Amino acid sequence: MPDPRQLARKLLPWYDRHGRHDLPWQQDPTPYRVWVSEVMLQQTRVETVIPFFKRFVRRFPDVAALAAASENEVLHLWSGLGYYSRGRNLLAAARQVVAERGGELPDTPEALRALPGIGRSTAGAILALAHGRRAAILDGNVRRVLARYFLVREWPGGSAGAARLWQLAEICTPAKRVADYTQAIMDLGATVCTAREPDCERCPLAPDCGARREGLAALLPARRPVARRRPLRRICMLLVLRDGGDVLLERRASRGIWGGLWSLPEFADRESLLAWCVARLGRAARPERLPVLRRSFTHFDLDIEPWRLRAGAAAGRVEEAGRVWYNGHTPSSIGLPAPVRRLIEGCLHGGEGPGQESSDGKDGPLRRARPRSRRSRPPAVAR
Template identity: 45%
Template sequence: MTKPWSATNFARQVIDYYHAFGRKHLPWQNTQDPYRIWLSEIMLQQTQVTTVIPYFERFVESFPTVLDLAHATDDQVMQHWSGLGYYSRARNLHKAAKIIETEFGGDFPQDPEVIETLPGIGRSTAGAIASFAFDQPTAILDGNVKRVLARCYAIEGWPGNGKVLKALWERAEANTPTQETAAYNQAMMDLGAVVCTRTKPNCPDCPLSKHCLAYHNNSIEQYPGKKPKKARPSKAVYWLISINETSDQTQVLLHKRPPSGIWGGLWALPEVEQQDISPDKISQLDPFVHKFSHYDLQVQPLLLSSKADKALVEKKSHPSIMEPAQADWFSQNQLSEIGLPTPVSKLLSKLLGDS
């Protein structure tokens, strides 16, 4: 029966793979700047590398240092994150930058336990920053690494389960070398991203396949275990579109969503109850579904007619409007300067035309 490598030999094979085949030319690599490393780690959470690259490059061009980010406005940060999804990441990034300025004098902390106390940073992200920026022998356990370890050691169960996660962390800690840790951690992420993929893994090219238990037991598809299925929920909402035509511009009314929750801090169309507005004052546009990771949002856009009293949608106290933190009119040109949820941006672009 195939037995796993010792931790030392495991790490050696992974590091050798990095030197031969590892990714070394991504825009956040070849630097020990903790700010850029941190930013990339946050952006890469649940997001593909190819999607992240243009966002990362635009973000660091506008906010080249952690202090630049700390001094940015909420709208500026959210506008640069718009379309990348999981917006709490951006809010936490901004909060953490301000903490780094006020509590650490603008210097990124080096202790992984201290790094982990910053908003939006968990154990694995703290380990990645500590190893890549500060050459510390800290383990990581992102989704790619979980998959590699679960298969190599046939660790059964869904990684979201506490006992399974504990077993994976124990293995991750045991295998992480004290030397060349950054190369090892990068290679583990690379292996999960391009070799030990979710479907159709390229096992013959994997440096760990010789002693991978799942590979030799022909049970790759069983690892890691899948999350127990639940019925996928859905939520139906009405979005009210109020357009103001003037002699020189077209404006649309937007509400800024509360800082927490879905699309927190972004500008969006107000959500209404359809029965609160007279049918002769609205027209229904084509409905659509926006899929989140955990539920479906069924959207029915309602276009407010020109004869309707637009003052009603500006009143925070009106019962049909979900209480906004802020409301304002924006011209087409201004829409590109604020943070908008992707479905709102697409809907307005289709309705108003690209600015």
């Protein structure tokens, strides 16, 4: 096995020539900016995060500004990035930091990890990238590089695999140039040792990489030992349209998927949706069914059966507390799940508005629902 203490020595010259040095959070890498970027980068590619990060820190330049924000405003800026609990946790942590520490983020791993949404790797990244402290990280890219280079065959999600990889991550982290090393190993995983097509010819670790030697690069990190099929859930959503491009929205509960965002009225099945339409608008109500869409989350798939109902002059009969009319032609600043926004846009322009692909838990385009047997594994995510 290669000497873990030599990893930084091999990586840093490569990083100096080929690494990424101009990411927005690398300019003025305060603990706050590093924290926001690391939270956004969880499960999400760098290219996707950049515009969200810029907008977010422009509106909330420091912890105090974020702590003073409403959840609605934070979720609005998070719309399209997915995993909305990250935005809610960020806000909760900012409020806690202001209330307990005068707005200054802690600088110990224990205190950082006590904040909502900050785990061991995010705490390590804040300490390494913002403070230059010797602290290990183990995000998806680092996990992949270490598993391949040191030929770790255990599944990283299991206790043995995780313990082994954390042990390696700790040993590999150097005392000097720790911020550069941290960025270097993330960059190598994102640009060279990628999930699908590792480019070993360009890799500075190739001469003594275990996975390359054994021809196992494509098989590491190991998959979960027993594949478990994610459950499939199904819901109905109702697009109630009023003249002028208005769509009826309701605020979702703060927990669960899309928690705290505005969404379409939702029903467990079509019978309850149709019964609601008749109760509100009488037997003349004629909702039209649109094609079912599938959305993939980390732990389940969701089929959305959208229905469209033109309420016309009877629109007042569907209004109630907790619901608002949203104008799809002149959208206001509220947090909407991306699939709902696309449904609204598609509906107002005469179609249902989905694209063809879906990503795991993020607000990528929707795809038409297909039989389960044809569904492939969700794509791996790189930063």
